[in-house]
Amino acid sequence: GAVVSQHPSRVICKSGTSVKIECRSLDFQATTMFWYRQFPKQSLMLMATSNEGSKATYEQGVEKDKFLINHASLTLSTLTVTSAHPEDSSFYICSARSAGGLDTQYFGPGTRLTVL
Amino acid sequence: TQLLEQSPQFLSIQEGENLTVYCNSSSVFSSLQWYRQEPGEGPVLLVTVVTGGEVKKLKRLTFQFGDARKDSSLHITAAQPGDTGLYLCAGGAGYALNFGKGTSLLVTP
Numbered sequence: 001g002a003v004v005s006q007h008p009s010r011v012i013c014k015s016g017t018s019v020k021i022e023c024r025s026l027d028f029q030a031t032t033m034f035w036y037r038q039f040p041k042q043s044l045m046l047m048a049t050s051n052e053g054s055k056a057t058y059e060q061g062v063e064k065d066k067f068l069i070n071h072a073s074l075t076l077s078t079l080t081v082t083s084a085h086p087e088d089s090s091f092y093i094c095s096a097r098s099a100g101g102l103d104t105q106y107f108g109p110g111t112r113l114t115v116l
Numbered sequence: 117t118q119l120l121e122q123s124p125q126f127l128s129i130q131e132g133e134n135l136t137v138y139c140n141s142s143s144v145f146s147s148l149q150w151y152r153q154e155p156g157e158g159p160v161l162l163v164t165v166v167t168g169g170e171v172k173k174l175k176r177l178t179f180q181f182g183d184a185r186k187d188s189s190l191h192i193t194a195a196q197p198g199d200t201g202l203y204l205c206a207g208g209a210g211y212a213l214n215f216g217k218g219t220s221l222l223v224t225p
Contacts, residue, residue, distance in 0.1 A: 034213075110156070
């Protein structure tokens with residue numbers, strides 16, 4: 001149980017385009033989903049917290065107009081990187097926390113974004 | 117933000133050796149998780165501890181939560197190359213998790 005999927009696993013795009021990443025909880029309902037960014041050989045950096053049906057809460061320094069988050073259902077959250085630039089290239093990971101559960105988060109496999 | 121200090125940051129050992137990774141904070145956490153992450157993949161949950169003084173074992177891995185719920189340790193007995201990876205501790209702080217910087221473990225044959 002507690003499986004989280006991400007799609008796509010890898011994406012290469014041209015500078016200026018937008019990229020959408022999907023995060024799905026496959027066997028449980030996730031009232032809260034989290035989006036992280038990870039640089040090589042570093043820990044996870046929380047970007048934003050999204051709750052189903054409400055606006056996402058962004059961490060300090062994260063541009064909400066650049067990283068659009070939608071949590072339309074209890075099993076799906078999307079992150080859209082708008083007008084991507086090479087500096088947005090990174091490993092993006094989502095996680096999901098089940099309703100009524102502990103603080104435990106279950107992570108997706110990550111999405112490697114490369115902006116040319 | 118409740119900070120979690122992980123040590124050591126890097127560890128390179130030979131197969132068969134034992135090791136301990138520490139996760140310390142000045143803050144109390146409602147729970148603490150340990151994850152293992154391999155390159156290019158998402159973190160995989162190893163264990164969640166919630167009770168002060170709790171000890172959990174997962175095959176050759178032993179996890180301990182401090183009595184005051186401010187610190188935790190991960191001990192690996194007879195490490196194997198398959199244990200290689202980034203080990204992350206994360207403390208539950210209500211809504212989100214606070215992550216340590218991770219311990220990068222390399223086990224060579």
